[in-house]
Amino acid sequence: MDRAFLDNSLWRNIYCNLAGGSADCQTDRLYEPGVLPAGMEWLAFALAAFAIIALFVNGILGGVIVLIWGERRLFGRFQRRTGPNRWGPFGLLTSVADAIKTMFKEDVVPKDADRILFNLAPVMITAPALLVFAVIPFGVGTYVADLNVGVLFILAVTSLTTLAVLTAAWSSANRIAILSAFRSVALLISYEIPMALALVGVIMLAGSMSLGQIVGAQTVPFILVQPLAVFVFFLAAMAEMARAPFDLTEAESELAAGYLNDYASMKFGLFFLAEFMAEISTSAIFTVLFLGGWRGWDVVPSHFWFGAKLILVLFVIIWFRMTLPRLRIDQVLKFAWKGLFELTLINIVVTAVLIAIWPEPTTTRLWIMAAVNWPVAIISIWAVSKLLGTPGYDAPLPDANAPVYPVGTEQIPASSVHVSGSPTNPQAEEGGD
Amino acid sequence: MIGLGLTRGFLVTLKNFVRPAVTVQYPDRHVGLLGAAKEAGMNPFRFLVKKPGDSIKAIAGLATVQVKLEQSPRFRGNEFTFYEDRCTACASCAKYCPLGIIEIVSVPGKIDAQEGESYKLEVFDIDIGRCMFCGLCVEACPYDALHMGTKFERSTYVRDELIVTLDELNAAEKTPSSFYRPQFEENAFDPYAETIEDHYDAGRHERPSDEDLKKKWVDER
Numbered sequence: 001m002d003r004a005f006l007d008n009s010l011w012r013n014i015y016c017n018l019a020g021g022s023a024d025c026q027t028d029r030l031y032e033p034g035v036l037p038a039g040m041e042w043l044a045f046a047l048a049a050f051a052i053i054a055l056f057v058n059g060i061l062g063g064v065i066v067l068i069w070g071e072r073r074l075f076g077r078f079q080r081r082t083g084p085n086r087w088g089p090f091g092l093l094t095s096v097a098d099a100i101k102t103m104f105k106e107d108v109v110p111k112d113a114d115r116i117l118f119n120l121a122p123v124m125i126t127a128p129a130l131l132v133f134a135v136i137p138f139g140v141g142t143y144v145a146d147l148n149v150g151v152l153f154i155l156a157v158t159s160l161t162t163l164a165v166l167t168a169a170w171s172s173a174n175r176i177a178i179l180s181a182f183r184s185v186a187l188l189i190s191y192e193i194p195m196a197l198a199l200v201g202v203i204m205l206a207g208s209m210s211l212g213q214i215v216g217a218q219t220v221p222f223i224l225v226q227p228l229a230v231f232v233f234f235l236a237a238m239a240e241m242a243r244a245p246f247d248l249t250e251a252e253s254e255l256a257a258g259y260l261n262d263y264a265s266m267k268f269g270l271f272f273l274a275e276f277m278a279e280i281s282t283s284a285i286f287t288v289l290f291l292g293g294w295r296g297w298d299v300v301p302s303h304f305w306f307g308a309k310l311i312l313v314l315f316v317i318i319w320f321r322m323t324l325p326r327l328r329i330d331q332v333l334k335f336a337w338k339g340l341f342e343l344t345l346i347n348i349v350v351t352a353v354l355i356a357i358w359p360e361p362t363t364t365r366l367w368i369m370a371a372v373n374w375p376v377a378i379i380s381i382w383a384v385s386k387l388l389g390t391p392g393y394d395a396p397l398p399d400a401n402a403p404v405y406p407v408g409t410e411q412i413p414a415s416s417v418h419v420s421g422s423p424t425n426p427q428a429e430e431g432g433d
Numbered sequence: 434m435i436g437l438g439l440t441r442g443f444l445v446t447l448k449n450f451v452r453p454a455v456t457v458q459y460p461d462r463h464v465g466l467l468g469a470a471k472e473a474g475m476n477p478f479r480f481l482v483k484k485p486g487d488s489i490k491a492i493a494g495l496a497t498v499q500v501k502l503e504q505s506p507r508f509r510g511n512e513f514t515f516y517e518d519r520c521t522a523c524a525s526c527a528k529y530c531p532l533g534i535i536e537i538v539s540v541p542g543k544i545d546a547q548e549g550e551s552y553k554l555e556v557f558d559i560d561i562g563r564c565m566f567c568g569l570c571v572e573a574c575p576y577d578a579l580h581m582g583t584k585f586e587r588s589t590y591v592r593d594e595l596i597v598t599l600d601e602l603n604a605a606e607k608t609p610s611s612f613y614r615p616q617f618e619e620n621a622f623d624p625y626a627e628t629i630e631d632h633y634d635a636g637r638h639e640r641p642s643d644e645d646l647k648k649k650w651v652d653e654r
Contacts, residue, residue: 074450076454076456077450077454078446078449078450079449080449080452080453080454080455080456081454081455081456082454082456082458085458085463085494086463089493089494089495090463090494319443319446319447319450322446323442323443323445323446324442
């Protein structure tokens with residue numbers, strides 16, 4: 001068996017306390033008398049795995065509960081309200097009450113729905129959102145697994161959301177839900193490309209796809225070294241988790257709730273949960289990739305640094321949501337393909353050149369790279385926004401000589417007007433009551 | 434400059450984020466340590482030492498303070514204000530009520546300082562469950578005894594409890610609404626500060642001055 005998992009302090013603590021007598025734990029005398037007898041390493045492994053999964057899943061769900069409360073409080077503050085403060089201290093139990101209410105609601109399934117897919121979709125959307133947390137290092141040695149393809153894993157797993165959204169919309173046999181799903185698929189697939197390409201610069205700098213090694217490589221936080229990647233990744237990630245200003249998928253004013261229109265009870269709750277888990281995971285990924293993860297002064301533990309940075313990113317996401325209005329679908333797609341995509345290509349070329357000059361970046365070299373990258377970022381963002389703002393760049397200009405009619409007074413061709421004789425239903429004319 | 438408008442927008446939301454909330458919390462207000470200490474009437478340190486239990490509660494965000502909302506005299510609430518001393522049991526209000534929801538039972542035998550012998554009220558019930566708050570009873574009252582009120586916390590679980598009795602009216606705080614009595618505002622009269630003695634100053638009829646009275650009753654005869 002591969003013993004690489006023992007580098008992880010979470011695994012090591014639980015496993016070696018259970019199977020202290022095994023050969024793997026002999027290096028550390030601390031674990032000498034294990035709970036389980038020798039030869040039961042498989043049971044120790046299984047129990048340790050179960051404990052870690054329980055810890056992470058419950059921790060994340062608890063985090064979601066707190067996040068929903070915090071988000072509502074922050075929304076309130078941004079709108080000069082107090083936010084929920086009635087139930088429990090500072091309103092902390094509001095989300096708990098909401099969760100209990102959601103669970104006790106009637107579970108309605110539409111008559112025309114494809115029952116199997118309809119029930120599967122909430123699970124399909126929740127599982128990837130939880131899976132992402134497996135590779136995120138929350139502190140020194142606090143992770144489930146440090147994959148050497150961590151970034152790739154995150155990109156692959158988050159793209160499963162598209163499938164779940166489409167399944168949910170299709171199985172509920174609702175045309176508005178399908179409309180939302182079309183938008184969602186267009187949005188998610190478009191923004192996956194700039195998001196993935198934005199991470200190429202980070203991977204090149206760190207020389208690894210493992211999130212742990214990326215954190216280790218950040219002697220200078222990559223938010224300073226890779227401003228373009230930060231810009232693109234942040235916006236693309238906002239679109240990926242369908243948050244304002246990119247929340248076309250849900251668009252309450254147009255599509256009711258979008259693809260989760262027909263879901264009730266805890267199935268709806270699972271979609272909701274997945275959305276907020278995506279928010280946490282995106283902030284965590286941003287923290288790991290650009291803000292130096294758990295790095296910080298050693299006075300306080302690494303988990304504190306990670307949490308503080310995570311909360312900062314969450315605040316910025318909420319701030320974005322409170323500030324920017326929702327965009328139209330064509331604007332959003334244009335922004336992805338004609339704006340962000342170009343920026344990522346510029347970023348990749350510049351970073352590749354810098355890496356070719358200094359193959360193994362030290363702290364000094366990272367600062368020099370930052371000094372090069374910032375002007376490049378500002379100039380290219382300025383150029384791209386100029387280009388996007390140019391009239392006629394995305395669509396042909398309207399004919400200046402064409403006759404302009406006020407709305408509603410366009411000339412209607414005579415062939416399209418159907419003239420009927422007397423009213424077909426005279427009673428309908430009279431019966432006003 | 435590209436991006437400046439965006440920055441300005443973010444600063445607007447941030448500015449509103451740091452400003453205090455305008456929410457009025459009702460029926461109780463959640464307070465922190467400072468608010469709880471202010472409510473108890475001591476400074477926070479004294480409050481911490483004197484009432485450790487309440488302090489912990491306040492720090493944990495569980496302390497609440499009852500909020501009494503004071504309405505404007507123009508507010509059209511759903512309680513009546515009644516001055517029994519001024520009432521002569523003429524039953525004008527009951528006659529003018531379009532819904533007939535005012536019930537008056539009176540007996541002779543009351544000695545009024547101003548009116549001499551008058552009627553005494555035995556029953557004065559208003560069924561505000563059916564009242565439409567038109568204010569005609571108030572308009573009809575010749576002695577400014579009945580006013581619409583500005584209270585609003587009179588919801589009950591039982592319909593019968595919506596009948597306001599004489600005892601209840603007498604016990605209630607006097608908060609006459611000036612909305613149904615525009616002359617209150619014309620005379621710059623504060624109905625909340627009104628006492629029984631000076632209510633003639635604010636009536637719809639100008640009280641004749643002493644000269645006028647002398648002219649009418651002495652000089653012209």
